[in-house]
Each structure stands twice: as structure tokens, then as C-alpha cells.
Amino acid sequence: MRNVSQLLFLALxxxxxxxxxxxxNGNTSGGGPPAATHFSVSGPTxxxxxxxxxxxxxxxxxxxNVVTGYAGMVHFTSSDPAAVLPSNSTLPNGTQTFSAxxxxxxxxxxxxxxxxxxxxxxxxxxxxxxxxxxxxSFGAKGDGHTDDTTAIQSAxxxxxxAGGGSVVLSVARYFTAGxxxxxxxxxxxxxxxxxxDVPGINPASTAVAxxxxxxxxxxxxxxxxxxxxxxxxxxxxxxNQVATNAALPNPYPYTILANAPGTKVARSTVTNAYNFxxxxxxxxxxxxxxxxxxxxxxxxxxxxDHVTLRHLVHSVFWDIMGNQQFPQPIDTWVxxxxxxxxxxxxxxxxxxxxxVYSRFTGILLTDSSDTTQNPTCGYGTGSGIDIEGVQxxxxxxxxxxxxYKFTNVFLESQADIGVxxxxxxxxxxxxxxxxxxxxxxxxxxxxxxxxxPTPPVGEEIVVYILP
Amino acid sequence: xxxxxxxxxxxxxxxxxxxVARAVCxxxxxxSFGAKGDGHTDDTAAIQSAxxxxxxAGGGSVVFGVARYxxxxxxxxxxxxxxxxxxxxxxDVAGFNPAVTTIAxxxxxxxxxxxxxxxxxxxxxxxxxxxxxxNQVPTSASMPTPYPYTILVTAPGTKVARSTVTNAYNFxxxxxxxxxxxxxxxxxxxxxxxxxxxxxxxxxxxxFNQVFWDVLENVQYPRPIDTWVxxxxxxxxxxxxxxxxxxxxxVFSRFTGILLTDSTDTSQAxxxxxxxxxxDVDLDTVQxxxxxxxxxxxxFKFTNVDIGAAPGLGxxxxxxxxxxxxxxxxxxxxxxxxxxxxxxxxxxPPIGEEVIVNILx
Numbered sequence: 001m002r003n004v005s006q007l008l009f010l011a012l013x014x015x016x017x018x019x020x021x022x023x024x025n026g027n028t029s030g031g032g033p034p035a036a037t038h039f040s041v042s043g044p045t046x047x048x049x050x051x052x053x054x055x056x057x058x059x060x061x062x063x064x065n066v067v068t069g070y071a072g073m074v075h076f077t078s079s080d081p082a083a084v085l086p087s088n089s090t091l092p093n094g095t096q097t098f099s100a101x102x103x104x105x106x107x108x109x110x111x112x113x114x115x116x117x118x119x120x121x122x123x124x125x126x127x128x129x130x131x132x133x134x135x136x137s138f139g140a141k142g143d144g145h146t147d148d149t150t151a152i153q154s155a156x157x158x159x160x161x162a163g164g165g166s167v168v169l170s171v172a173r174y175f176t177a178g179x180x181x182x183x184x185x186x187x188x189x190x191x192x193x194x195x196x197d198v199p200g201i202n203p204a205s206t207a208v209a210x211x212x213x214x215x216x217x218x219x220x221x222x223x224x225x226x227x228x229x230x231x232x233x234x235x236x237x238x239x240n241q242v243a244t245n246a247a248l249p250n251p252y253p254y255t256i257l258a259n260a261p262g263t264k265v266a267r268s269t270v271t272n273a274y275n276f277x278x279x280x281x282x283x284x285x286x287x288x289x290x291x292x293x294x295x296x297x298x299x300x301x302x303x304x305d306h307v308t309l310r311h312l313v314h315s316v317f318w319d320i321m322g323n324q325q326f327p328q329p330i331d332t333w334v335x336x337x338x339x340x341x342x343x344x345x346x347x348x349x350x351x352x353x354x355x356v357y358s359r360f361t362g363i364l365l366t367d368s369s370d371t372t373q374n375p376t377c378g379y380g381t382g383s384g385i386d387i388e389g390v391q392x393x394x395x396x397x398x399x400x401x402x403x404y405k406f407t408n409v410f411l412e413s414q415a416d417i418g419v420x421x422x423x424x425x426x427x428x429x430x431x432x433x434x435x436x437x438x439x440x441x442x443x444x445x446x447x448x449x450x451x452x453p454t455p456p457v458g459e460e461i462v463v464y465i466l467p
Numbered sequence: 468x469x470x471x472x473x474x475x476x477x478x479x480x481x482x483x484x485x486x487v488a489r490a491v492c493x494x495x496x497x498x499s500f501g502a503k504g505d506g507h508t509d510d511t512a513a514i515q516s517a518x519x520x521x522x523x524a525g526g527g528s529v530v531f532g533v534a535r536y537x538x539x540x541x542x543x544x545x546x547x548x549x550x551x552x553x554x555x556x557x558x559d560v561a562g563f564n565p566a567v568t569t570i571a572x573x574x575x576x577x578x579x580x581x582x583x584x585x586x587x588x589x590x591x592x593x594x595x596x597x598x599x600x601x602n603q604v605p606t607s608a609s610m611p612t613p614y615p616y617t618i619l620v621t622a623p624g625t626k627v628a629r630s631t632v633t634n635a636y637n638f639x640x641x642x643x644x645x646x647x648x649x650x651x652x653x654x655x656x657x658x659x660x661x662x663x664x665x666x667x668x669x670x671x672x673x674x675f676n677q678v679f680w681d682v683l684e685n686v687q688y689p690r691p692i693d694t695w696v697x698x699x700x701x702x703x704x705x706x707x708x709x710x711x712x713x714x715x716x717x718v719f720s721r722f723t724g725i726l727l728t729d730s731t732d733t734s735q736a737x738x739x740x741x742x743x744x745x746x747d748v749d750l751d752t753v754q755x756x757x758x759x760x761x762x763x764x765x766x767f768k769f770t771n772v773d774i775g776a777a778p779g780l781g782x783x784x785x786x787x788x789x790x791x792x793x794x795x796x797x798x799x800x801x802x803x804x805x806x807x808x809x810x811x812x813x814x815x816p817p818i819g820e821e822v823i824v825n826i827l828x
Binding site for chain 2 (some may be wrong): 046049104105106107127128129130131132162163164165166184185186187189227228230232260261262263264266283285305306308310348350352379380381382383401402403405406407435437438
């Protein structure tokens, strides 16, 4: 094994020979080093207007090899007259990284030119985007171990101070020890469209998306506190959660608490959460989410207006990460405790394209534990609901007028432990009412209470069961 | 042997490129074209310049920052140009007046001449914006000031997404097929969405017609203007339409939730009315839930419909009327109704016309 410096030396020697064969020009003569013919300027394709970003300049020869002996001075210009640019600089060993800030939003260029030879140049095209606040500009490292909580909160606060904006994370692993509060008009987002899958990939060690590594056990990790606040295109992961061979998960607070109307959680993934999303306001949207939460996927309460849930996938993402065969020991706990959706006080739920795999209960429609509300339960509609591998599919203990209506529902029991596909229970604050138009159920073994056990007297269930 | 050098070069490239490239709404900011966004300077010309520049470039995003862009004119959006905001919508306005407080990329509309935005080219669109009419009357008024539609769609492949409108008179007029409208908060006094002249499919998903005018003033519903809306406002009007798809459609406090009827343009070739399907439709506090006067074959099919009467004003949850160009036909699989309806919840349709309603107890 030759070491790197030997390889470099050998490569440089070969490059020198090649340069000589080509005859050379410019600043070379005789047996001197090859000529730099142009600069490579590489960096981001977009940046937040007003925020610094880094880019790299390399002196290259006609065959795009780095000219380590380049001894000239590089001068910088930009199409943005207000750009903050590096001062003239050399390129030690032919390559150097610089920082610049574009302040005028729009398509801009940064050009590096040899101070002595205007034809020796290269440029970078960058779109400077207004209203974007890159967390890297606020000191976030994204290296998987430095605590980035303060840096990310600083970016959020800066966006808020500007009236609102997108706080943009890069494809990197942001380790956090604390929690975040997102005020009105600020959206925390990733740079690539989610949601993200994790087959065979541990987000704690590999960045496949803009990833937030959550370790705080104090309060919700993110509180969407202001109207219009949101979270999009992010991957949330709990690196300190137990492995799938554990008997039970570590409890954590909710990953996200939505406290204000107009908030949204979209195109994101969570893995190894205990509880994922707590919606405590109406006019909230959650859509296109991959949810790996051991205990509660989504909880809704105190929602005095419409809430839309669309295309949510609750699965055993913890098994998938390790490429392990289902079921693992922790899945036994989830099959006895986990619930994908719990609905308490809720005025008009809209749920569609809702998928659940391997939980205790798919959907629980019940009374709020906060009895100061009147009423304490909800109503709504849903369609395209697929709940597989559960003890209970849908359980209803209370509903406000006119109850719940679901269409196109498929329910499958978990082998040997399935209890009921749809169960209506007595004892709630208001008579539970559920109407299902088009449902099928299967089970490798029968449901212990029958798929649709007879509801208590005076309470209603209408189920059009497809053969 | 150049592999090592290539690795060194690649490493330097990667080190410099760990950064931001959000997929949506990347392009020239209207601020680059001189738009102020200060809430009072007229930004019409600057925004039109940005639209023209994006169009000249073959298409692109015209980016609005979090600011209040005051506009006296109207815009035509050509092929491949999308007007978009820098933060994901739709936006709520609870306790915020968008005319004075910036909470989103906001367009303040004052023109009374023609639609504010005409999506005229294929693929044109509007996403993640907040539209507000600062000169509209307050909720204490007895009736709203009429304005043309906020958005007129005249080309296929256009889209209106993740946006909010407050204090509009009429919001969205779809006049062509293959159009999508989704994730919209709609505060329009007279007409939320209107569809006509569409010889192809239109998709409406997660539209939320609400009393956002009350919400932004932080006043208790109902206000004087709500009385007018309860006697005039309609969530959705469908005329000539080939294959409507509508899901997660919510209406609160309007005269009619959905009106399925003949086009007033009798010069159209073929049918004057439409057909389609929908699910999860919640029409709350209305005089009429769904009214059907004419349908093209095979009619309209809806599933999971909940209709609530406006207290003291309810007329009918689902009403089929005579006199249209073709026999009205509506099939509802699973509906509930609440409140008191003067004509009965589902008044018996005229002889020879069809309604199939699986009314759940």
C-alpha cells in the first residue's frame, strides 16, 4: 500500500509529463509546471439573499487537472452590485474555499478572474432567494454530533423578525439537545422533496435527507405556535431510542405540537418517535407523512374547526431501518400499546389515504380527557382507509352530531390477537355513531369479538360490508 | 493515476456545495424588478416586469417574499410561469389583518377591472400566496363591494395551490379542463369556485370555504355581512364540466354549498351541464346544501356528505329542481343532515328525475 502523499507525488509527476508533452503556454516554459487555463468555481445553485455561503475556486489546466503550482492572484466580481465578495487571494496548492454573500434576490453570478490575465477566469451561477434563512448561515453544523439547537432557533427567530420566511436545512444531520418554537409565518423545511424512506438506512449515521436528530425529553420537540407556521420535507429521528430488540420504547414527548390555525406538517418522515404529532387547533393540515411512532402517531383535541389528514403512512419504520424481519421484540409492545390516530374534541375531521400497519388500534374516536370542553368528542368523514395487523381497527366510544362517516375501509387483524375490526363502546359522553359505506375485513385468524360486534343498545353503527 | 486527483477535486467540490436548493419557488424575486412590498407603493409594473422576464426565459417561478405587495392593476400569467410565495401555504389570518400586518407573501388587490390574475398559458400557476382586498367593506357592513374574480383560469395544466384569499367577492373561475385547485382557504362573499366551459377533468381537493373576514377581525360570528352571505354566497358553482373530481370540500355559512346547474352560455356546443364524483363533503350552516338543476350523463356521484342547516334558514339538504336542459341526476352514497329544513331535508324530486340517496340514520 502506498500512502496518499506517494500517490499524489506519482500523479503529479505523471501530470507534469503530460503537460510537457502538450508544449504548455502562458506562465510555463521549458520544463515548468502546466498552465492554468481556467478556474473552476463550484458551490450552491441557490442561496438565501443576505446570507453567506461557501464556494471553491480551483485553477485547472486544459485537461481539467488542478494546477497546484498556480501562483497568480484571484479577483472576484459579481452580477450583484451589492454582493459581499472575498478580497483578492492566492490559491494555495491550486484550490481554495471562500465565503460570499449575495444580497440582491434573483439569478446572480460570481466570477473569479486572474488579476493579471482577464482570460483566465471561471464563474458560478447562484439564485439568491429572498425569504430563505439557511440554518448554516446561523452556525448550524449538521455534523451529527454538535448541538445545533441554538443555531436553528436563531434562524427561526431571524425569519420571524423579518415577518416570516422559510428556514432551510441542508441534507445533513442536525443533532439537537433542546426544543424549538416556531412562530407565525415561519416554515422549517428541507431542500429536497419528502417524505423519505429509510430501508437499511440509519438516519443517526447516514444523511439521506435534511435530518433532525432529537434527544430532548422535555416538552414537544417543535411547537408550531404561530398561525401559518409549518414543517415540510424533513426527516426526524430519535438516535437515543432503544433498538428493536428491546422490550419497550423510551417515552418522549410529541415530536410536533400544532397550537395555531393554518399550521401544516407536510412531506416529512419520523422514525423511532414515541408520540409524533399533537394537533390542538382547527384549520391544521397534515399530509404526505411517513410515521414511525411507537405509542401515538397523531392525537387531535381542542380542534374547533376543520382538520385535514391526507396520505399518512404508519408503519414499522424501526424494523425497516435495520433491514430486520418483522416482528422484532419491540413490535410486540407496539401491538399491545400503539395507536395510529386518536381523535378527541374535533369539529369536522377529514381523513383520506390513511394507512396503518402493526399497531394495537388503528383509529380511536373517543372523549377528550379535558372535560372542561363542551362537547368533548368529535365528528368527521374519511375515505381510503387501510388498517392492517391490528388488534382493533376502529374503536368509537363517543361522537358529536352527526358522527363519523368512512368510505372504502379495509381492516385486517394481526394473527391470533385480533379483537374487532370496528367496535362501538358504551359509556362515552355522547352516543357513539359511526357509519361505514363499503368495508371489508380479513384476518389470518378470526377476530375474538367478531369483526363487527353488536353495538350497545341505543347506539348506532351502519356498516355496508362487502362480501 | 488521475483518480487521486479526481478524489481531491471531488472532495473540494463537495465541501463547497453542502447547501440550499429548495425544489419549489426558486427564481427571480419580484423585488429584483423593483417591487417594494411595503403595503402602499404600487408594485403592479414591477411584478409585470418579473412575469415578462420569466416568460421570456421560457418559463419560471416569479417569487414573492414575505411582504405586502400593493397592486392597482391586474396580471396575465403566460405559459410556464408560476407566481409563488417563499413559504408554504395556505395561510391562516386568525386575529391578523393582512392589509396592515405581514404574515405571508401577500398581494393586496384593489383593481375592479377584470380578473386580478388570468392564468392564460398552459402550466401557469399560483402557489403559496395570500390574496387580500384591503378596500373591501368591514364585517359591520350589510353587503360586500363587488369585485371581479381573483383568479381566472383559461388554459389547461394550470394550478392554484396552497393559497388563501380573504375579503374577495368571487375567488376562482375555472374555464378550462385539466386544472387543479387544492389546499385553499377561501373567504369569498359571493362565489368561491365557479366552473364552466370545461371539456375535460378538473380536480378540486381540500378547499375550505370559511368566514375568514370574521376571523381576521377577531369578531364573533355572525356579523352583519354574514347575513348577506347566508342569502347570496355559494361555495361551488358547476356548469358545463366533463368529469369533476372533488374531495375534502368544506363550506361554512353560505346560502348554497354546491350548485350543479346549466351554463348561462347557451352557445356552447354539446351539453350545458356537467357530471363528476366527490367524497368527504361537509356543508355546514347553509340554506341549501346541494342543489341540482341539470346534469350530463352519468350525473354526479358523492360519498360521505354531511349537511347542516343554517339556524332558522335551512331550506333543503339536497334538492333536485326541474327546468334544466337535461334531467338532473345525483347519487349520494352515505349522507347525514342536521337541523331543520323548510322543504324537508331531501324533498321528493320531480317525476322522471332521479336521485339515489343512501340516507344514514
